[in-house]
Amino acid sequence: MKIRINEVGPRDGLQSQGKTLSVESRLSLIQALVKAGLKSVEAGSFVSPKAVPQMAGTDDLFALLPERNAVRYAGLVPNMKGYELAVAAGANVVNVVLSVTETMNQKNICMSLPQTVEVCTAIIERGRREGVEVQAYLAVAFECPFEGLVEPAVVARFAKLVKQAGASRVIIADTIGAANPEHVRRLLDAVISEVGSDILSCHFHDTRGMALANITAAVDRGVREFDSSIGGLGGCPFSPGATGNVATEDVVLLLNSMGYGTGINPLDLIPVVSLAEQLTGVSLGGKSFRWLSQQSSKASAAGTPHGG
Amino acid sequence: MKIRINEVGPRDGLQSQGKTLSVESRLSLIQALVKAGLKSVEAGSFVSPKAVPQMAGTDDLFALLPERNAVRYAGLVPNMKGYELAVAAGANVVNVVLSVTETMNQKNICMSLPQTVEVCTAIIERGRREGVEVQAYLAVAFECPFEGLVEPAVVARFAKLVKQAGASRVIIADTIGAANPEHVRRLLDAVISEVGSDILSCHFHDTRGMALANITAAVDRGVREFDSSIGGLGGCPFSPGATGNVATEDVVLLLNSMGYGTGINPLDLIPVVSLAEQLTGVSLGGKSFRWLSQQSSKASAAGTPHGG
Numbered sequence: 001m002k003i004r005i006n007e008v009g010p011r012d013g014l015q016s017q018g019k020t021l022s023v024e025s026r027l028s029l030i031q032a033l034v035k036a037g038l039k040s041v042e043a044g045s046f047v048s049p050k051a052v053p054q055m056a057g058t059d060d061l062f063a064l065l066p067e068r069n070a071v072r073y074a075g076l077v078p079n080m081k082g083y084e085l086a087v088a089a090g091a092n093v094v095n096v097v098l099s100v101t102e103t104m105n106q107k108n109i110c111m112s113l114p115q116t117v118e119v120c121t122a123i124i125e126r127g128r129r130e131g132v133e134v135q136a137y138l139a140v141a142f143e144c145p146f147e148g149l150v151e152p153a154v155v156a157r158f159a160k161l162v163k164q165a166g167a168s169r170v171i172i173a174d175t176i177g178a179a180n181p182e183h184v185r186r187l188l189d190a191v192i193s194e195v196g197s198d199i200l201s202c203h204f205h206d207t208r209g210m211a212l213a214n215i216t217a218a219v220d221r222g223v224r225e226f227d228s229s230i231g232g233l234g235g236c237p238f239s240p241g242a243t244g245n246v247a248t249e250d251v252v253l254l255l256n257s258m259g260y261g262t263g264i265n266p267l268d269l270i271p272v273v274s275l276a277e278q279l280t281g282v283s284l285g286g287k288s289f290r291w292l293s294q295q296s297s298k299a300s301a302a303g304t305p306h307g308g
Numbered sequence: 309m310k311i312r313i314n315e316v317g318p319r320d321g322l323q324s325q326g327k328t329l330s331v332e333s334r335l336s337l338i339q340a341l342v343k344a345g346l347k348s349v350e351a352g353s354f355v356s357p358k359a360v361p362q363m364a365g366t367d368d369l370f371a372l373l374p375e376r377n378a379v380r381y382a383g384l385v386p387n388m389k390g391y392e393l394a395v396a397a398g399a400n401v402v403n404v405v406l407s408v409t410e411t412m413n414q415k416n417i418c419m420s421l422p423q424t425v426e427v428c429t430a431i432i433e434r435g436r437r438e439g440v441e442v443q444a445y446l447a448v449a450f451e452c453p454f455e456g457l458v459e460p461a462v463v464a465r466f467a468k469l470v471k472q473a474g475a476s477r478v479i480i481a482d483t484i485g486a487a488n489p490e491h492v493r494r495l496l497d498a499v500i501s502e503v504g505s506d507i508l509s510c511h512f513h514d515t516r517g518m519a520l521a522n523i524t525a526a527v528d529r530g531v532r533e534f535d536s537s538i539g540g541l542g543g544c545p546f547s548p549g550a551t552g553n554v555a556t557e558d559v560v561l562l563l564n565s566m567g568y569g570t571g572i573n574p575l576d577l578i579p580v581v582s583l584a585e586q587l588t589g590v591s592l593g594g595k596s597f598r599w600l601s602q603q604s605s606k607a608s609a610a611g612t613p614h615g616g
Contacts (some may be wrong), residue, residue, distance in 0.1 A: 177599075180562065180565035180566050181524045181562075181566060182565075182566040182567060183565075206595060207596075207599050208561055208565075208595070208596045208599050209520060209558045209561070209562070209594060209595025209596040210520055210561075210562055210565070210596075212517060212518055212520065212521040213520040213521040213523070213524040213562065215521070216489045216521040216524065216525065217524065250517045253516055253517070253518075254488065254489075254516075254517070254518055254521065257488035257490075257491075257516075257518070258488050258489060258490040259490060286517060287514060287516070287517025287595060288515075288516045288517040288518075291485075291515050291516050
């Protein structure tokens with residue numbers, strides 16, 4: 001059975017870095033990810049370069065993306081102008097973010113929750129009319145850094161709302177890495193009863209070390225798509241305590257080991273982690289990185305090619 | 309519902325360190341663990357100090373252990389002489405190790421598998437006659453570094469054998485950190501059908517980052533005791549590729565978050581990780597360590613006591 005890995009390093013990962021990378025550097029990271037077998041990549045966001053300088057030139061970046069027919073490239077947008085820029089740049093998929101608590105919206109984007117709902121649904125509905133795939137992230141779905149634990153019923157209600165508006169996928173995001181496997185089950189049971197599991201993806205952070213346990217719990221509930229970030233690159237700059245997207249190499253190794261097909265050889269991700277480290281200047285690598293690196297060295301020493 | 313954490317840092321952890329600690333240093337680590345709430349500790353092994361200098365003086369150590377009535381202290385023994393030393397030293401529990409493959413026994417302890425079975429069952433049976441609790445570790449239960457994947461039925465057969473001999477507990481050990489949640493389920497289903505779940509513990513390594521996912525899978529199957537090592541201290545010096553016991557702070561945080569009672573506040577483990585780092589001179593800390601350290605600092609700044 002197949003599971004899709006959606007790589008978010010080039011957007012979610014790079015956006016929170018102190019160092020701003022050039023379009024060429026960001027492109028080189030995406031090229032390496034695609035070469036390693038990633039078929040779904042969040043490539044950038046269409047936001048004001050004043051607000052998020054790390055994402056400046058995303059339209060130029062989209063014009064240069066490799067294997068446009070084989071890879072699904074998403075762009076994050078904060079508003080209708082962003083949607084228009086993303087579509088003009090040729091994004092296959094447009095991502096919108098709906099934080100499910102009032103305070104998170106106010107602190108994160110200076111909008112009320114009803115305002116965010118309005119903006120998101122307008123973009124989703126326009127995408128449906130124009131034949132553009134729009135995905136909805138439900139952020140802080142487990143716990144909000146300002147309001148605490150979130151009721152699963154609240155998330156289920158928003159999932160239903162964005163699905164009805166026409167969202168192609170609903171992504172349950174553990175923005176601050178607060179989920180545990182029991183909470184994942186409770187939340188997914190509530191959400192699946194409203195929208196089913198086929199439309200769902202999950203986005204976990206490994207802040208408390210539980211991301212792979214949470215992914216396993218979600219796989220058990222039928223979820224077949226997960227976000228991850230190469231080497232664990234990134235976090236959320238606006239959420240206190242949010243560090244560390246779950247690392248792509250960890251997720252691929254877990255799912256492959258469990259017998260699911262990701263289409264990716266985790267050993268092929270090792271040079272991409274190194275490239276990301278080189279570009280950002282930060283030390284990266286998931287929990288399995290050291291072990292994978294050892295396996296990769298052994299394979300190289302034995303002259304065994306491993307794809308890519 | 310309660311889950312018991314069995315701390316193995318002072319034995320399994322320290323045994324693989326390059327630096328040999330004095331009895332006083334090992335005692336200080338155990339004192340800190342007990343102060344943090346650990347009620348079950350593998351304190352040392354009764355082996356030749358020539359073979360394993362890190363464990364020299366374990367009999368002296370046992371004479372000094374704190375809270376002997378409230379804490380369950382185990383000693384690992386390789387043979388009948390070790391059993392006698394452990395009992396003389398006042399160990400509450402004696403641990404024996406049965407690697408379930410022929411090659412692992414040969415490489416690890418220079419005995420054949422049938423010889424190891426004979427030694428282990430003789431110790432277990434003697435413990436039963438003398439009223440001494442003997443636990444049996446089934447090592448390389450998932451995968452052997454020499455023979456590859458191990459059939460669940462093989463492990464189930466050994467579990468039945470040691471239970472019938474009188475072992476108080478059977479510990480399924482993923483000695484090289486090769487398990488994944490699917491494999492855990494398959495193996496536990498086979499073992500539980502032979503011996504039930506009440507007698508089982510699990511010992512996972514976090515080499516490939518999957519230990520917490522594996523523990524979650526084992527909890528789902530009814531296992532209510534897990535080994536872990538403070539800060540992830542240790543590994544197995546004789547097994548190629550074995551690095552990193554799962555960290556006690558990670559396991560406690562996971563299980564507490566899921567609503568199980570471990571009787572331990574993970575924040576109380578932070579100073580113990582620091583002590584273990586100081587004593588061994590190696591950098592330690594599980595996947596949750598950074599986050600827990602932040603929480604600990606916040607709690608201190610707010611003047612909030614957190615036990616211990």
